[in-house]
Amino acid sequence: MRIAVIGLGVLGASTARSLALAGAEVTVFERSAPGAGTTGTTFAWVNSHQKNPLSYHDLNIAGVLEHHELGGDWFRPTGNLEWADGPDGAERLRASTEQLRERAYPMEWISPRRARELVPDLVVPAGVDEIAYFPEEGHVLPIALLARLWGEARDHGAKLRCPAEVVAVSGGTVDLADGGRESFDAVVLATGRWTEQLASTAAVAIPMAGIEPATVGFLGYTSPVAARVPAVLTTPRLNVRPDGGGRLVVQGLDLDGDADPAAVPPADGEHAADLCARLRELVSGTEGVRLESLRVGQRAMPADGLTVAGFAAPRLYVLATHSGITLGPLLGRIAAEEILAERESPLLADFRPTRFSGLDRSTLKPLTRARFAGQQ
Structure with a gap:
């Protein structure tokens, strides 16, 4: 079976x-470079925090487990430590952790002393006085x-066409910016925030x-x-x-209102200095820290906030999610099974x-920063 995959990020x-492991003949089309989209600007936290409804939480749990099963030195299951600021923040954190407890999500409340044992x-x-610890995250x-x-x-025969910009798809047909056209048994869109335009x-x-x-x-990348x-x-x-x-990698969510992909601030500017100052307050041993780069990440987020995965038309399979790091290995495996086994x-x-x-797009609820903060 000949299959085209458009986009070479994690998805x-x-x-x-x-697909290649299952014996398919795979051609990947990438417009600029591998990882040039959201994959190259992500906080890359593997988790199932604040991911509702329950079916979305369950999908992300399966994504976390897929990382554990796949293994490798690129995945660091070292846990996550979280605390809140002020009574309102503490109440929100307590409510979210109670929901996670009800879902049997691994977590515990630990003391500052125990937290420093984990992060010296x-x-x-x-x-x-209390810190939420999520041991299976990473x-x-x-x-x-x-x-x-x-x-x-x-290793299993997949081929890359890069640079190769796909400008249109129709079923199993791929039209390229250079005027070329190729046909496949199926086409997979994994084009992140460009999904709407190409679909x-x-x-x-x-x-x-x-x-x-x-x-x-913003995402700041420090010097060693x-x-x-x-x-x-x-x-x-x-x-x-x-x-x-x-x-x-550092991220100050309250600064993100100034983030503009078309006007990325310098790595030694005001925003960078603020991020470095906050890091010095939070972590000992960071005196003299500076940012080697300051990037503006842009999430690939479906308009209703939920993952898109499945056939959108005959021979056209679409993957789009703002949880691409957590879900990437899982969604790739399931997509291959659905395409090849029709299951x-x-x-x-x-x-x-x-x-x-x-769907009338105007009926979709606005996507707020609080709803998706830190999710990857």
Whole structure:
């Protein structure tokens, strides 16, 4: 079976890998470079936090387990530590953790002393007596994950066309910007925030959120620091994860209102200085820290906030999600099974692209930053 995969981020690479492992003849079309989209600008936290409804939570749980089963040094299941700021924040955190407990999600409340055993250089603010610890969560090194998935796809015969811009699809037909046209038994769209535009060429409606508060944010990448931060930290003023080689990735969600993909601030500007100051407050051993780069990430988010996965038209399969890191390996495997074996997964029952057929977009609820903060 000849299959085209459009887009070589984590979703595209995962799908190409699973298809190639199953014996399909796979061609991947990438417009610019592997990982050039959201995969290259993501906090890469593997979790099922605040992911509702229950079917979406269950899908993300399966995604976390897929990472554990796949294994590899690109996945760091070191846990996540979280606390809140003020009575209102503490109440929201308590409510969310109670919901997770009801869903049998692994978590426990730990003391600041125990938190410092897990993250030796953590500075816990005065007044924080309890910290939520999620032991099975972790983080991914995104490009290392991409290399693993795409490398195994290549090992099993997958081919890459890059640069190769796809401008239209129709069933199994792919039209290229250079005027070429090729036919396949099936086409997979894994094009992230460009999904709506490309799907529309096949008369398929997949509404995606544009540039708005829920979809854009700053990511700071530090110089190497002599600090021990093995786990993910999600705190009121700063989120932090390791990035290898002593570097850290930092994220201050309240700063994201200034984020603009068309005007990325310098790595030594005001926003960078603020992120570094917050890091020095949170982690010992970060004196003199600076940012090597400051990026603006843009999430690939369907307009209703939920994953899209499944056949949108005959021979056209669509994958789009703002939880691409958590769900990438799982969705790629399920997509390959659905395409090749024609066997639908019950995990995806609530996330089919056909839910948008005939939908009035104005009825969709606004996507707020609070609803999706930190989700990957």
